Amino acid sequence: MxxxxxxxxxxIERLSRLPGVGRKTAQRLVFHLLxxxxxxxxxxxxxxxxxxxxxxxxxxCFNLSEEDPCQICxxxxxxxxxICVVEQANDVVAVERTGQYRGLYHVLGGALSPLDGIxxxxxxxAELVRRLEGGTVREVIVATxxxxxxxxxxxxxxxxxxxxxxxxxxIARGIPVGSDLEYADEATLxxxxxxxxxx
Amino acid sequence: MRVVTLHLTNYRSWKECGLAFHPQLxxxxxxxGSGKTNILDALYLASYGRTLRxxxxxxIRWGERESSVRAIFRSxxxxxxxxxxxxxxxxxxxxxxxxxxxxxxxxxxxxPLVLSSSDDLDIVxxxxxxxxxxxxxxxxxxxxxxxxxxxxxxxTLRQRNRILLEMAxxxxxxxxxxxxxxxxxxxxxxxxxxxxxxxxxxxLGPQLSExxxxxxxxxxxxVRYLSRVDVDVDDLRAALEKALAVSAVEERxxxxxxxxxxxxxxxxxxxxxxxxxxxxxxxxxxxxxxxxLAEAKLVASRGEPPILxxxxxFSDLDDRxxxxxxxQTTGFQTILTSAEEARTRELLAARAAHGxxxxxxxNQVMEEVLA
Ligand SMILES: Nc1ncnc2c1ncn2[C@@H]1O[C@H](COP(=O)(O)OP(=O)(O)OP(=O)(O)O)[C@@H](O)[C@H]1O
Ligand SMILES: [Mg+2]
Ligand SMILES: [Zn+2]
Numbered sequence: 001m002x003x004x005x006x007x008x009x010x011x012i013e014r015l016s017r018l019p020g021v022g023r024k025t026a027q028r029l030v031f032h033l034l035x036x037x038x039x040x041x042x043x044x045x046x047x048x049x050x051x052x053x054x055x056x057x058x059x060x061c062f063n064l065s066e067e068d069p070c071q072i073c074x075x076x077x078x079x080x081x082x083i084c085v086v087e088q089a090n091d092v093v094a095v096e097r098t099g100q101y102r103g104l105y106h107v108l109g110g111a112l113s114p115l116d117g118i119x120x121x122x123x124x125x126a127e128l129v130r131r132l133e134g135g136t137v138r139e140v141i142v143a144t145x146x147x148x149x150x151x152x153x154x155x156x157x158x159x160x161x162x163x164x165x166x167x168x169x170x171i172a173r174g175i176p177v178g179s180d181l182e183y184a185d186e187a188t189l190x191x192x193x194x195x196x197x198x199x
Numbered sequence: 200m201r202v203v204t205l206h207l208t209n210y211r212s213w214k215e216c217g218l219a220f221h222p223q224l225x226x227x228x229x230x231x232g233s234g235k236t237n238i239l240d241a242l243y244l245a246s247y248g249r250t251l252r253x254x255x256x257x258x259i260r261w262g263e264r265e266s267s268v269r270a271i272f273r274s275x276x277x278x279x280x281x282x283x284x285x286x287x288x289x290x291x292x293x294x295x296x297x298x299x300x301x302x303x304x305x306x307x308x309x310x311p312l313v314l315s316s317s318d319d320l321d322i323v324x325x326x327x328x329x330x331x332x333x334x335x336x337x338x339x340x341x342x343x344x345x346x347x348x349x350x351x352x353x354x355t356l357r358q359r360n361r362i363l364l365e366m367a368x369x370x371x372x373x374x375x376x377x378x379x380x381x382x383x384x385x386x387x388x389x390x391x392x393x394x395x396x397x398x399x400x401x402x403l404g405p406q407l408s409e410x411x412x413x414x415x416x417x418x419x420x421x422v423r424y425l426s427r428v429d430v431d432v433d434d435l436r437a438a439l440e441k442a443l444a445v446s447a448v449e450e451r452x453x454x455x456x457x458x459x460x461x462x463x464x465x466x467x468x469x470x471x472x473x474x475x476x477x478x479x480x481x482x483x484x485x486x487x488x489x490x491x492l493a494e495a496k497l498v499a500s501r502g503e504p505p506i507l508x509x510x511x512x513f514s515d516l517d518d519r520x521x522x523x524x525x526x527q528t529t530g531f532q533t534i535l536t537s538a539e540e541a542r543t544r545e546l547l548a549a550r551a552a553h554g555x556x557x558x559x560x561x562n563q564v565m566e567e568v569l570a
Contacts (some may be wrong), residue, residue: 011508064329085206112358112360112380112381113358114358114359114362114365114374114381115357115358115361117360118374119372119373119374119375119376119377120373120374120376120377121372121373122373147351147354148351148355148358148384149354149358151351151355151384152355152358152377152380152384153380155380155383155384156377156380159379159380159383175366
């Protein structure tokens with residue numbers, strides 16, 4: 001069914017492009033918005049616009065940030081000799097939540113997955129190698145997800161980075177196999193970081 | 200483990216069916232199509248959280264909205280627990296006691312059941328995949344984490360195959376540089392699978408031989424692991440690496456991984472004859488039964504003895520073997536089905552077995568007690 005108002009149609013069409021949102025959900029959202037006060041909707045629009053305007057990738061670690069370099073990279077208190085490599089910006093949040101880690105990060109932007117056309121060039125691997133060339137970094141902790149893709153990525157990085165003379169470690173498999181870092185609870189993730197082993 | 204009662208409501212052909220099983224031997228007798236396998240199917244659902252045949256929703260009685268199976272199990276120690284599985288328009292829900300379960304994995308293993316059906320002939324005679332699946336199921340009973348490793352291996356294999364396919368097509372680009380990493384993961388996971396499969400076979404083999412001999416009254420039944428990987432060495436990892444290296448050119452031409460656990464098979468032999476190709480139907484059936492009995496024995500060695508269910512128990516077996524099957528099932532609570540009433544009654548009379556007969560007539564179950 002189509003609505004008489006093109007504005008409604010347009011809003012539904014736009015919203016249903018979002019991941020996990022079908023036409024039904026989009027309709028529900030649109031009618032919710034129509035019923036809400038004007039300033040609610042304006043605040044939402046404002047938030048979305050700011051998202052695009054302000055958030056960018058940190059040019060050092062590729063974490064999402066409003067500053068460049070990001071707060072973590074700019075923090076003089078952080079230990080510059082350790083880099084924790086993760087797949088996504090969400091994983092940085094997860095590791096930070098443990099409160100156990102004081103080093104820097106590197107966000108790969110995913111994991112190797114030939115089925116999705118993802119090879120090393122689709123990830124921020126070259127950028128990681130460049131960060132190690134300075135000689136400040138002594139340990140790289142590979143904290144990719146404990147699933148097929150994350151493990152293969154860890155092995156790939158180990159093979160690539162070993163010759164550079166840094167210590168390479170992998171977080172322990174305390175996290176349930178096949179799950180995502182993002183969903184591990186703090187205590188488990190802290191233990192996994194603690195019990196990391198050499199790659 | 201024992202199943203004390205089983206109750207079916209709108210499950211497959213059954214509107215309503217309640218059975219109180221004998222602690223040792225229960226025999227369900229009924230004509231073809233009378234619903235015998237459907238009863239075992241329901242028991243399987245209560246134990247494994249999914250139906251034996253087809254999709255879960257196909258088990259809802261035609262024309263009904265919802266179907267449910269309830270079972271009461273009793274452990275060796277005497278503790279009774281109730282399981283209920285409901286299938287409906289909103290899918291499946293499972294309850295243990297009154298508690299709703301998150302998923303099948305919470306249920307599997309609590310009430311162990313080993314079920315032998317006539318489909319098991321395919322383990323002996325069918326594609327290698329059937330034998331691999333059987334062995335994987337046994338290994339997953341013996342080794343915690345085996346299924347996780349298997350799942351990751353299969354995923355890693357698909358990923359690696361994609362690179363090989365791209366290479367075969369003359370593409371691949373930057374993905375090719377990661378091939379060695381995928382290969383390393385495949386080797387690590389493959390080695391773990393190989394090791395556990397071989398250990399499982401070491402335990403299964405002697406049990407298989409013994410049960411086969413006792414069922415048939417002679418004959419040496421043996422099982423061997425078949426692989427392009429040399430599995431007779433200690434360093435399985437090196438062996439797997441070597442086999443992959445040998446097939447490296449061919450796999451790049453054909454665009455897939457040609458050696459490893461996903462390609463392996465089992466040789467089942469009786470007195471040196473390969474049952475996969477040359478066994479008689481009766482031999483194959485006896486071997487299939489012996490495999491299941493051996494599986495039951497391994498399950499028992501790790502915890503509770505499982506419930507043993509054998510569908511169409513006596514088909515393809517001559518009288519002597521049928522009698523021997525009845526003798527072999529002691530040690531487990533056993534539930535058998537048969538479509539041959541006269542023959543089954545004769546067999547029972549000859550063995551003077553203690554147990555209970557459930558006779559299906561016109562969608563009703565009549566219960567008889569054996570002396
Ligand atoms: N969802 C369903 N609803 C109603 N009837 C069903 C359903 N699924 C299967 N059936 C019926 O159940 C019957 C088969 O029952 P079952 O396989 O248990 O028979 P059986 O006693 O094991 O026969 P056999 O001796 O041939 O193995 C078939 O007639 C089939 O039509
Ligand atoms: Mg049947
Ligand atoms: Zn940064």
